[in-house]
Amino acid sequence: MKIKSLTKFVWLWLACVFLMVAFAEQIVWATFGEEEEKPRPEFTRQDKKITAKLLPRAKSTSVSIDFEVSGAELIDVQGMDFEKAARPEVNHKDFKSALFIIEMLADSPGAEAKVSVSSDFFIRSTQFWIFNQKLETPWMNTGAQNLDHPEHVQELVIKVKDGGPFDSDMNADGRITIIGGPKDSFWGYALGTLFIRYFGIFIVLSILMLGMIFSGKIFQHLEDKKTKATSKPAALTVQVEKAEKPEVADEGITAEMATAIAAALHLHFSGSRASQPMSVSSLRPTAWAQQGRAQTIGERLMMYHRNKR
Amino acid sequence: MSWDYVLELITNILVTQTGIPNLLFKQVIMMVVAFFFLYLAVAKRYEPLLLVPIGFGIFLVNFPLAPLMGYSEHGYPELLRAFYKYGVEWEIIPPMIFLGLGAMTDFGPLIANPKTLIVGAGAQLGVFITYIGTLFFGFTLKEAASVAIIGGADGPTTIYLTAKLAPQLLGANALAAYSYMAMVPLIQPPIMRLMTTSAQRRIKMRQLRPVSAREKLLFPLIAAILIILLIPAVAPLMGMFMFGNFMRECGVVKRLSDTAQQSMMNIITILLGLSVGATMKAEVFLSWKPLLIFGFGLLDFIVCTFGGILTVHIMNLFVKEKVNPLIGSAGVSAVPMAARVSNSEGLKADRTNFLLMHAMGPNLAGVIGSAAAAGMFIAMFQ
Numbered sequence: 001m002k003i004k005s006l007t008k009f010v011w012l013w014l015a016c017v018f019l020m021v022a023f024a025e026q027i028v029w030a031t032f033g034e035e036e037e038k039p040r041p042e043f044t045r046q047d048k049k050i051t052a053k054l055l056p057r058a059k060s061t062s063v064s065i066d067f068e069v070s071g072a073e074l075i076d077v078q079g080m081d082f083e084k085a086a087r088p089e090v091n092h093k094d095f096k097s098a099l100f101i102i103e104m105l106a107d108s109p110g111a112e113a114k115v116s117v118s119s120d121f122f123i124r125s126t127q128f129w130i131f132n133q134k135l136e137t138p139w140m141n142t143g144a145q146n147l148d149h150p151e152h153v154q155e156l157v158i159k160v161k162d163g164g165p166f167d168s169d170m171n172a173d174g175r176i177t178i179i180g181g182p183k184d185s186f187w188g189y190a191l192g193t194l195f196i197r198y199f200g201i202f203i204v205l206s207i208l209m210l211g212m213i214f215s216g217k218i219f220q221h222l223e224d225k226k227t228k229a230t231s232k233p234a235a236l237t238v239q240v241e242k243a244e245k246p247e248v249a250d251e252g253i254t255a256e257m258a259t260a261i262a263a264a265l266h267l268h269f270s271g272s273r274a275s276q277p278m279s280v281s282s283l284r285p286t287a288w289a290q291q292g293r294a295q296t297i298g299e300r301l302m303m304y305h306r307n308k309r
Numbered sequence: 310m311s312w313d314y315v316l317e318l319i320t321n322i323l324v325t326q327t328g329i330p331n332l333l334f335k336q337v338i339m340m341v342v343a344f345f346f347l348y349l350a351v352a353k354r355y356e357p358l359l360l361v362p363i364g365f366g367i368f369l370v371n372f373p374l375a376p377l378m379g380y381s382e383h384g385y386p387e388l389l390r391a392f393y394k395y396g397v398e399w400e401i402i403p404p405m406i407f408l409g410l411g412a413m414t415d416f417g418p419l420i421a422n423p424k425t426l427i428v429g430a431g432a433q434l435g436v437f438i439t440y441i442g443t444l445f446f447g448f449t450l451k452e453a454a455s456v457a458i459i460g461g462a463d464g465p466t467t468i469y470l471t472a473k474l475a476p477q478l479l480g481a482n483a484l485a486a487y488s489y490m491a492m493v494p495l496i497q498p499p500i501m502r503l504m505t506t507s508a509q510r511r512i513k514m515r516q517l518r519p520v521s522a523r524e525k526l527l528f529p530l531i532a533a534i535l536i537i538l539l540i541p542a543v544a545p546l547m548g549m550f551m552f553g554n555f556m557r558e559c560g561v562v563k564r565l566s567d568t569a570q571q572s573m574m575n576i577i578t579i580l581l582g583l584s585v586g587a588t589m590k591a592e593v594f595l596s597w598k599p600l601l602i603f604g605f606g607l608l609d610f611i612v613c614t615f616g617g618i619l620t621v622h623i624m625n626l627f628v629k630e631k632v633n634p635l636i637g638s639a640g641v642s643a644v645p646m647a648a649r650v651s652n653s654e655g656l657k658a659d660r661t662n663f664l665l666m667h668a669m670g671p672n673l674a675g676v677i678g679s680a681a682a683a684g685m686f687i688a689m690f691q
Binding site: 036037057058059060061093187190191193194197198200201202203204205206207208209211212213215216219220223 | 419420421423424426427429430431433434436437440441444449450451453473474475477518521523524527528531532535536539540674677678681682685686687689690691
């Protein structure tokens with residue numbers, strides 16, 4: 001009965017899963033939590049540095065990303081929705097902190113500048129990709145330098161040229177605008193962290209298991225020790241009690257009890273003798289014994305002879 | 310006062326102050342969904358303690374204009390919103406449930422046979438398989454993690470993680486978790502029979518050693534130290550779980566322990582059930598998502614059961630005293646239902662083979678394992 005119910009249940013769900021797979025393409029772009037998780041950066045400026053504070057995708061804590069420029073003047077940094085730059089060749093999930101529009105003024109038309117984007121959210125494999133819709137392939141890797149800094153901060157350094165392919169307007173007009181963002185492999189992270197965390201559970205529970213086995217051994221050892229310790233003094237106590245009890249018995253015993261004990265002892269011992277009955281026939285009294293018996297009997301009988309008493 | 314005025318007044322009252330003209334078809338559908346869960350709870354006795362308040366929560370929250378899940382004009386949360394906000398959103402209720410569970414739990418079988426902890430870890434296989442599966446269907450990483458934890462078969466852990474990572478999926482996830490937990494006797498046995506031979510099902514295990522009161526007392530402290538040091542993110546759940554268990558085992562706070570096990574647990578269960586049910590408003594719930602979640606939840610349970618039994622098979626390659634693989638399925642948590650299923654399957658194979666106490670070890674390990682998995686996911690997003 002249960003198997004039948006389960007079979008029905010499983011078929012129902014298989015049908016549902018089939019439908020889901022059939023419509024997967026539509027479902028993939030269903031909003032789900034994308035809207036909730038969309039990064040919404042807030043910018044603050046401090047001298048030549050602009051800092052974006054945001055809650056990236058797949059994070060529960062906010063991060064800061066610093067933007068600085070050398071060889072040009074940083075005018076502004078803004079956030080940008082990915083939808084405007086969405087192309088089939090890129091996955092928006094790879095851009096966890098979304099896209100930024102970085103605007104700067106070059107020292108001179110056609111000049112080069114270095115854009116520095118740094119955060120402790122980046123890792124060594126983080127890249128910086130640029131979107132330029134004027135190009136045939138709008139998305140490209142800038143090949144940014146990824147530099148290590150203390151406290152896990154990684155700095156991405158991107159070389160841009162006024163009017164170059166990274167410049168959105170591609171005009172050498174003294175104004176450089178780049179649209180892009182840091183990119184990490186979504187699936188690489190998802191699969192990598194999956195294995196690490198699954199085996200992490202094994203490691204955690206194995207450590208707990210070892211801890212429990214170890215503590216269990218200690219407890220068992222202590223219990224054994226306690227049992228032994230309690231059994232030994234018990235034997236000693238019994239001996240001591242044996243030695244001491246007669247005194248208590250002398251003090252506490254009544255006459256009746258003493259009589260009873262004596263009678264019991266007598267019966268016990270006489271009983272044991274009685275259990276080995278003497279064979280009368282085997283007794284062959286010697287002459288000396290016969291004389292002794294006669295004398296004893298004669299002495300006992302004397303009392304019945306008043307005259308001789 | 311003219312008739313027109315009176316009619317307008319009546320119309321205004323009907324439209325703005327009564328629910329009938331505002332009742333939408335999708336709300337009626339949600340009420341039917343609520344009745345379905347109430348039916349499961351009352352007639353079928355599927356997790357009634359949770360499904361009754363959840364079902365009633367769904368029922369209540371789908372009435373039009375009912376001041377239950379919104380905010381008042383002054384910004385104060387309405388009744389069910391208050392339960393949800395301060396209980397679930399503030400992450401108070403799930404740890405409190407863990408406190409009660411800890412006070413109810415006797416860790417003796419796990420302490421007597423710590424090797425079963427590995428089974429609890431192996432049974433988390435489905436969690437990670439589902440995590441990947443949901444990502445293919447467009448779930449975000451946070452959503453995938455919250456759906457995946459359903460396979461851990463631990464209601465409070467599912468609610469805790471979902472409320473933290475993907476609150477928009479709370480209703481569907483909680484319902485899927487509790488529904489499948491109730492259906493453990495239906496889902497697990499075929500998989501158990503499929504993955505074991507008759508001879509393996511008849512394996513008799515040595516009686517567990519007695520565990521001293523002192524050992525039971527120190528267990529929550531040792532476990533808390535090791536687990537929280539390794540996964541600090543799980544401290545709210547594990548800390549409360551071990552605290553509850555310490556209260557139980559220390560024996561000097563019987564009143565507190567009793568309260569945690571009974572009165573507090575009952576109150577919290579009511580609040581939790583209503584809060585979860587209240588998240589399932591028609592406009593949120595009626596979409597593909599719950600169906601996907603229910604589908605993946607089932608897959609999750611199946612793979613977790615498979616993982617637990619597989620782990621025992623692997624363990625048997627290395628241990629001298631063979632372990633009955635039927636206890637592997639108990640690693641999915643769902644205390645004590647999964648252990649009972651192991652026991653009943655063992656008895657079917659051999660009427661003298663009682664596996665209940667042996668299965669309680671992996672069952673409890675499953676609780677710790679699913680909480681550890683939740684901690685891993687939380688840490689992943691920090």
